Amino acid sequence: xxxQNATATDGGSVAASAGAGATRTATAPDAVTVSxxxxxxxxxxxxxxxxxxxxVSLDVAPGEFVSLIGPSGCGKSTLxxxxxxxxxxxxxxxxxxxxxxxxxRIDQDYGIxxxxxxxxxxxxxxxxxxxxxxxxxxxxxxxRTRVGDLLSLVGLxxxxxKYPDQLSxxxxxxxxxxxxxxxxxxxxxxxxxxGALDEMTRERMQNELLRICAETDAAVVFVxxxxxxxxxxxxxVVVMSPRPGRIVDVIPVGLGSTADRGEALREDAxxxxxxxxxxxxxxxxxxxxxxxxxxxxxxxxxxxxxxANLCEPSGRPAGRESR
Amino acid sequence: xxxxxxxxxxxxxPVILGVAALLIWQLSVMAFDIKPFxxxxxxxxxxQFGKNIPTVVQASTVTGLNxxxxxxxxxILGVAAAVLAAIAPVLDELSAAVVAALSVIPIVAxxxxxxxxxxxxxxxARQIVAAIAVFIPVYLNSLRGFRQVRPVHRDLMRAYAAKxxxxxRTVTLPTASxxxxxxxxxxxxxxxxxxxxxxxxGGPVGGLGKSITSAASSSNYSLAWAYVLGSIILGLLFYxxxxxxxxLASRHRPSA
Numbered sequence: 001x002x003x004q005n006a007t008a009t010d011g012g013s014v015a016a017s018a019g020a021g022a023t024r025t026a027t028a029p030d031a032v033t034v035s036x037x038x039x040x041x042x043x044x045x046x047x048x049x050x051x052x053x054x055x056v057s058l059d060v061a062p063g064e065f066v067s068l069i070g071p072s073g074c075g076k077s078t079l080x081x082x083x084x085x086x087x088x089x090x091x092x093x094x095x096x097x098x099x100x101x102x103x104x105r106i107d108q109d110y111g112i113x114x115x116x117x118x119x120x121x122x123x124x125x126x127x128x129x130x131x132x133x134x135x136x137x138x139x140x141x142x143x144r145t146r147v148g149d150l151l152s153l154v155g156l157x158x159x160x161x162k163y164p165d166q167l168s169x170x171x172x173x174x175x176x177x178x179x180x181x182x183x184x185x186x187x188x189x190x191x192x193x194x195g196a197l198d199e200m201t202r203e204r205m206q207n208e209l210l211r212i213c214a215e216t217d218a219a220v221v222f223v224x225x226x227x228x229x230x231x232x233x234x235x236x237v238v239v240m241s242p243r244p245g246r247i248v249d250v251i252p253v254g255l256g257s258t259a260d261r262g263e264a265l266r267e268d269a270x271x272x273x274x275x276x277x278x279x280x281x282x283x284x285x286x287x288x289x290x291x292x293x294x295x296x297x298x299x300x301x302x303x304x305x306x307x308a309n310l311c312e313p314s315g316r317p318a319g320r321e322s323r
Numbered sequence: 324x325x326x327x328x329x330x331x332x333x334x335x336x337p338v339i340l341g342v343a344a345l346l347i348w349q350l351s352v353m354a355f356d357i358k359p360f361x362x363x364x365x366x367x368x369x370x371q372f373g374k375n376i377p378t379v380v381q382a383s384t385v386t387g388l389n390x391x392x393x394x395x396x397x398x399i400l401g402v403a404a405a406v407l408a409a410i411a412p413v414l415d416e417l418s419a420a421v422v423a424a425l426s427v428i429p430i431v432a433x434x435x436x437x438x439x440x441x442x443x444x445x446x447x448a449r450q451i452v453a454a455i456a457v458f459i460p461v462y463l464n465s466l467r468g469f470r471q472v473r474p475v476h477r478d479l480m481r482a483y484a485a486k487x488x489x490x491x492r493t494v495t496l497p498t499a500s501x502x503x504x505x506x507x508x509x510x511x512x513x514x515x516x517x518x519x520x521x522x523x524x525g526g527p528v529g530g531l532g533k534s535i536t537s538a539a540s541s542s543n544y545s546l547a548w549a550y551v552l553g554s555i556i557l558g559l560l561f562y563x564x565x566x567x568x569x570x571l572a573s574r575h576r577p578s579a
Contacts, residue, residue: 118475
């Protein structure tokens with residue numbers, strides 16, 4: 001039924017999104033509402049079916065930064081793909097700004113970035129950023145202005161005419177983020193966008209992402225497997241467990257608004273507390289600790305975890321003074 | 324500056340080898356008194372070539388035009404067929420046997436049949452032979468190219484709600500273009516060869532193939548060789564041009 005609605009107005013998607021936006025802001029629906037969503041893969045043929053997501057529910061408020069964290073295979077990327085309507089749930093409902101996910105995709109209500117920058121290598125940096133604008137028939141002059149703004153937003157002013165193969169991995173990822181922001185979406189979906197970057201670049205990119213989010217005021221759903229990254233960026237961290245993918249815990253980080261966060265936060269006591277809390281949720285509570293942890297630290301589980309936490313490279317307490 | 328040395332070596336070495344081969348050829352023709360109908364000397368061929376440049380150029384133009392038309396028509400059809408096969412894999416499965424058959428049968432064998440179909444006075448038969456010869460490598464390479472689209476790009480285009488035409492234009496075709504041009508490069512020599520050989524089986528006079536046969540049958544062996552030299556140059560021209568296009572299409576690509 002939603003499909004028919006969607007295809008009927010397919011041609012005038014820009015107009016439709018503008019209209020919908022205007023009428024809906026009054027009621028301010030959640031940026032993302034996921035209710036009772038399951039996703040089962042490979043149920044046909046001889047293959048045994050895999051339950052990637054099992055009865056997952058989650059709301060993301062407008063302007064909120066939410067991270068999905070969990071071991072590989074916990075379905076965090078699957079959940080993001082479902083929100084982006086790159087895949088459909090086996091059961092349950094997903095709505096984005098109060099519309100079905102498919103409608104939201106057609107209306108271009110979200111911007112998306114993946115672990116691979118996914119730039120088109122035959123296009124210049126500027127042409128890559130303006131790709132979504134070009135596809136949605138935005139005029140050339142307007143495109144040029146917007147690309148200029150976005151290039152300075154991600155700090156690549158002088159690189160517009162370069163080709164992706166002339167940029168470093170971090171720069172390519174910044175281009176991908178600029179591209180995701182091209183249509184000023186109120187929702188950003190990011191699937192481990194910094195996963196392939198080195199630690200130094202990664203921290204710099206995190207700082208920049210916070211700045212950009214504060215400037216654009218977009219809601220973000222951010223998939224990561226790095227605890228410090230999730231804590232540093234998010235208002236809430238959603239901890240997931242694998243087989244079947246479920247939400248184990250939702251940890252409110254409470255380290256202030258996006259705009260207030262900065263490099264200093266990485267050395268804040270609250271930051272370490274939140275990292276510890278996420279870690280605890282991730283590895284299961286002391287009684288139900290994962291086999292690896294329980295085997296090595298049965299006696300003083302809490303202490304051992306605390307120690308491991310401080311050794312985490314991104315926590316980097318030892319190197320703090322030298323900077 | 325090792326690269327500079329190696330590039331000059333890469334150019335100089337084959338030139339030296341070529342000159343040496345020509346010298347040995349010339350000397351052995353003179354030393355063993357080889358008859359021109361067996362093998363004329365390089366100097367003789369070059370003289371004939373020099374004397375007949377206008378007619379060689381004219382013959383090359385006729386054959387070259389047939390090959391070019393065949394290359395363009397076969398190329399367009401090959402890419403178009405690959406687009407369809409990429410969109411609907413069932414077409415690929417249905418046509419697999421036909422494509423396999425086309426790629427193993429000697430296309431030139433069709434020439435006599437085509438001459439009777441289109442009339443011996445027209446160039447059509449030759450152009451069709453060239454087009455069929457071109458179609459196969461272009462189709463196969465393009466189809467392979469269309470399958471190189473990265474999943475992340477496909478996801479991206481879906482996220483942008485891009486229409487199929489937009490996906491083809493912005494992602495699929497550019498991804499496939501190095502492969503398409505590789506197909507065209509392989510096909511370019513086939514086009515010249517097919518257009519030229521087709522002339523052996525009939526049709527109007529004037530092309531390189533006809534000129535070679537008529538020169539040979541009138542015992543003008545070094546002139547026949549001059550036309551052969553002309554067809555070598557024509558083939559190289561086609562190859563060089565398509566190689567240039569391929570290089571152009573492969574800029575800014577990671578490896579490949």
